Amino acid sequence: MRILLVGINYAPDLIGVAKYNTELCESLVAEAHEVRVITAPPYYPAWRIPAGFDSHYFRARNVNGVEITRAPIYVPRKPTGAKRLLHHASFALTTALPMLTKAREWRPDVMLSTAPSLMSSALVSFVARRIGVKSWLHVQDFEVDAAFDLGLLRNGVLRKIMLGAESRILQSFDRVSSISPQMVDRLLAKGVPAERTLEIRNWIDTSAIFPRSRQTRYRREFGIGESDIVGLYSGTMSNKQGLDLVIEAASLLQHSHPEIHFILAGEGPDKARLLKMAAGRSNVHFLGLQPNESFNELMATADVHLIPQKAEAADLVLPSKLGAVFGSARPVIAMATEGTGLAEEVEGAGMVVSPGDTRALADAICALAQNPALCAAFGAEGRKRSLERWDRRAIVGRWALEMSAMRSAPAPSETQAAMTAGPPDAISVKDAIRLP
Structure with missing residues (x-):
């Protein structure tokens, strides 16, 4: 044709x-x-x-x-x-x-x-x-x-x-x-x-995004320990993502859980504001857009992938990063209202918390950090879905x-x-x- x-x-x-x-x-x-x-x-x-x-x-x-x-x-x-x-x-x-x-x-x-x-x-x-x-x-x-x-x-x-x-x-x-x-x-x-x-x-290309070791160069660059926990967001930094919620969650956990780190990777019109919000927080790290050849390593850096989203954005878009998150065999925490497309996609492969609820986001990260068996089960289910639904x-x-x-x-x-x-x-x- x-x-x-x-x-x-x-x-x-x-x-x-x-x-x-x-x-x-x-x-x-x-x-x-x-x-x-x-x-x-x-x-x-x-x-x-x-x-x-x-x-x-x-x-x-x-x-x-x-x-x-x-x-x-x-x-x-x-x-x-x-x-x-x-x-x-x-x-x-x-x-x-x-x-x-x-x-x-x-x-x-x-x-x-x-x-x-x-x-x-x-x-x-x-x-x-x-x-x-x-x-x-x-x-x-x-x-x-x-x-x-x-x-x-x-x-x-x-x-x-x-x-x-x-x-x-x-x-x-x-x-x-x-x-x-x-x-x-x-x-x-x-x-x-x-x-x-x-x-x-x-x-996603399931042969290019696949499970690998979490000990990556990104952890070394930021001085993140082998036993530390990384919550990763990768993608556009604009108004509808609600990334200020991630930084607020990092603030809640900075002193009580110093082993939990947050990496925000990407570019967008909100990035300058987010950098200003995160100033002085040792548990928040920023990256620019990463080349395709490094993307799988970035995905593997995460212990938990984060998909924040404002309630107003429900079912206006399904985040394109979701397939790559599943392909990396890592659990995901999504901020979504019950019954929305994002919530239904994540159910069984991660945790869903209410949009805008910073405390719930922080608690979900802590819960997964303390339960590696649950993380492994969520990750395995995500990988299975990536092969079945996202190839x-x-x-x-x-x-x-x-x-x-x-x-x-x-x-x-x-x-x-x-x-x-x-x-x-x-x-x-x-x-x-x-x-x-």
């Missing part, structure tokens, strides 16, 4: 959606499909385009068998809610011409968009409909819900406008998928017909099968075509920012 992906994040960014998009495209190429990508320059999670990055905007380059075209994008140094709107709007604007050109000249079988960014997705389904090819939207993150539920945007009128536009965008695609049953349920609640929805979860080759194979089946499906009815004849109503970024 010929597959054209339009997504805001791609390699060399290392984490989150960029990693997923890259691995999906390269895996499809390995299965003899042709894949082209329209994306932005790398910027995430530092929110900064690397100095000296040789972008050559709009010039196609072949990287590991994937043809990549990059479009310029506005990257705010401090990503507030309004600036994020401008950020996504700029990507939608600059990708319009290369998308139209490649779609008409190359004639892909499937046009694939990943959310974020939903703004650029609107044009993907519109162009696909006009040239007679199938469109697929894969939702990694309900960005509109997250922006308002987490307080990045607050205006009620703006929320109503954006949710209406989101609903039209979602319903304009031939297929809409997401990464957990709860997120698929949210798609249904937003008006996507059940026959067009699909759950396709994220994955990269099996999941990418399902992607290919579903795309092939969709390509062969009959064209949409005239009624459906009329409903999606035009792109969803545009949101005026200028007007949105002006709203109080």
Whole structure:
């Protein structure tokens, strides 16, 4: 098949959606499909385009068998809610011409968009409909819900406008998928017909993430003893993670349990604030993003993996790091409300505590630190789940099968075509920012 992906994040960014998009495209190429990508320059999670990055905007380059075209994008140094709107709007604007050109000249079988960014997705389904090819939207993150539920945007009128536009965008695609049953349920609640929805979860490479000794160079670098306990967070450091809760738990345990250490590895807009919060605490250590070749060693450093999460972020996203946590055969402590996707994934392979409850987080870490047999049992169950549910080759194979089946499906009815004849109503970024 010929597959054209339009997504805001791609390699060399290392984490989150960029990693997923890259691995999906390269895996499809390995299965003899042709894949082209329209994306932005790398910027995430530092929110900064690397100095000296040789972008050559709009010039196609072949990287590991994937043809990549990059479009310029506005990257705010401090990503507030309004600036994020401008950020996504700029990507939608600059990708319009290369998308139209490649779609008409190359004639892909499937046009694939990943959310974020939903703004650029609107044009993907519109162009696909006009040239007679199938469109697929894969939702990694309900960005509109997250922006308002987490307080990045607050205006009620703006929320109503954006949710209406989101609903039209979602319903304009031939297929809409997401990464957990709860997120698929949210798609249904937003008006996507059940026959067009699909759950396709994220994955890990189970041959690259595997159990190994906990005595790693990271422990030596921080002077952490062989019998000490490490709680590890690895990933993006932004508002929705709630990493201040980890530092608060470290404060509670600093004197009563000096053998318990916390490592926070990653980058993001909240990192400077977290460093300031942790100043003077000898049991909190920070790392930057680690290269892929060191990632398994980082995962093995943990005695316990930590997935803090604000209650407002429940079922807006399923943390992509969960598969790697399971693959490392270490227990996990997740902050999640009972019945959410994250809570159900972790049950039996770790402990679930209430979001925002620092004391419960600290107590859970102490409980696991004092029960190595329980840690081993949780770790073994996690590893088993990673092999059964998160294996990269099996999941990418399902992607290919579903795309092939969709390509062969009959064209949409005239009624459906009329409903999606035009792109969803545009949101005026200028007007949105002006709203109080």
